[in-house]
C-alpha cells in the first residue's frame with residue numbers, strides 16, 4: 657500500500673497490523689514473501705536492504721484483511737553513525753504507538769541471545785502483542801537446532817517458533 661518514511665505515511669482506517677521486527681538481514685522481507693507466496697518484498701544478501709516501513713494489505717478469501725509490515729532492520733553497522741539509527745528507532749516507536757498493531761520478532765536461530773535482540777524483545781513485548789520466531793532454521797543440523805531452540809527459549813523466556821523461508825517450515 658505504502659512505503660512509509662514516517663508517521664504521516666502510516667495507513668489510517670484501523671486494520672489490524674502485524675509487523676516484522678528484527679536485525680538487518682535476519683529474514684524479515686523473505687518471511688513476508690514466504691507467507692504471502694509472492695515476491696512482494698525486496699530481499700538482499702547484504703544487510704540494510706529495507707529502509708522504509710513497507711506496508712502490505714493481505715486480503716485472502718473471506719478472511720478479515722490485515723496489514724503485514726516490513727520494517728527496516730536494526731543493528732546494521734553502517735547505520736551506527738546516528739541518523740539512520742535514530743530514524744529506525746523513531747519510525748518503530750511511532751509505528752507501535754498506534755492502535756491494533758502486533759509484532760513478530762525475528763531472531764536468527766544461529767545467533768541466540770545477542771544483546772540487541774534481547775533489548776528489542778524487552779522493548780517490543782511491552783509495546784505490542786508480540787511473538788518470537790527463529791529464522792533460517794534450515795541452516796542448522798538437527799543437533800544444532802535442538803540446542804539453538806533450547807537456548808532461545810531460555811534467553812527470551814517465551815516460546816520460539818522455528819521458521820524457514822526456504823523450506824516453508826513454520827509458516
Ligand code: GTP
Pocket residue numbers: 678679680681682683684685686687698699700701702703704705706707727728729730791792793794795819820821822823
Ligand atoms: P533488511 O531489509 O536488511 O533489514 O534484511 P531482512 O531482515 O529483510 O532480510 P532479507 O529477507 O533480505 O534476507 C537476508 C538474507 O537472508 C537473504 O540473502 C535471504 O535469502 C536470506 N534468508 C532469509 N530467510 C532465510 C531462510 O529462511 N533460510 C535461508 N537459508 N536463508 C534465508
Ligand code: MG
Pocket residue numbers: 684685686698699705706726
Ligand atoms: Mg528487508
